[in-house]
Amino acid sequence: MRSLFILALLLITTAGCFGQDKKQRKMDQTPAQHNPYYSRTDTTRLQVSNAEWKKILPADLYAVSREQATERAFTGKYWDADTRGTYYCAVCGNALFRSDAKFASTCGWPSFFxxxxxxxxxxxxxxSLGMDRIEVICERCDSHLGHIFDDGPPPTHKRFCMNSVSLDSEPLR
Structure with a gap:
């Protein structure tokens, strides 16, 4: 538990704040309407340069997804959300997680098993950051999503610790 606290503290102090106010961050966390690569049905692997992504993506999403930045703990819109539905890659629309695999890990980021x-x-x-971790990347667009740890609940005992900015969700209807 102490190592999780130290990890969270490290990430909080080293993560960029991206210099945006809350209103701008909220606008930037919706799927990009002008992103021609975003699709929730197409699973074709994408080969898009970072220069092209930089033109398309909001600054905070680009920093996390393409430069492996980390949003501050307890600030993302999904860290404590309990809405039932599906979570997608905010960069390309690839389906990533179901809400029934989400759990309250209290680490400050949305977690899935x-x-x-x-x-x-x-x-x-x-x-990076003097630690040995496993990065989780979107298979479709190679975007950084977060990291995986071995301290999750059954049945997998895994904790996919994701950045909210890297995710979109669609609630069940």
């Missing part, structure tokens, strides 16, 4: 399907995300070693 499994992805919606095994190949919706990919994993990469991350040795």
């Amino acid at each position: 499994e992805p919606i399907r095994p190949n919706s995300v990919i994993y990469r070693e991350d040795r």
Whole structure:
């Protein structure tokens, strides 16, 4: 538990605040209407340059998804949300998680115990910030989503600790 607290403290103190007020952040966290790559049905792997993403994505989403920044703990719109539905990649629309896999981890970021399907995300070693972690990346567009840890609930005992800004959600109707 102490290591989780230290990790959270490190991320809070090293994460960028992106210099935006709450109103601007709220606007930036909706799916980009002018993003030609965003689709909740197309699963074709994307090959888009960071220069192109920078033209399309809001600054805070670009910083997290393409530059591996981390939003501050307890600030994202999904960290404590309990709405039932599906979570998608905010960059490309790829389906990532179901709300029935979401749990209250109290770490300050939305947490899930499994992805919606095994190949919706990919994993990469991350040795940044002097830590050994596993980065979680969108399989469709290669965007940084967050990290995975081995301290989650059954049945997987995994905690997919995601950045809210990297996610869109669609509530069940």
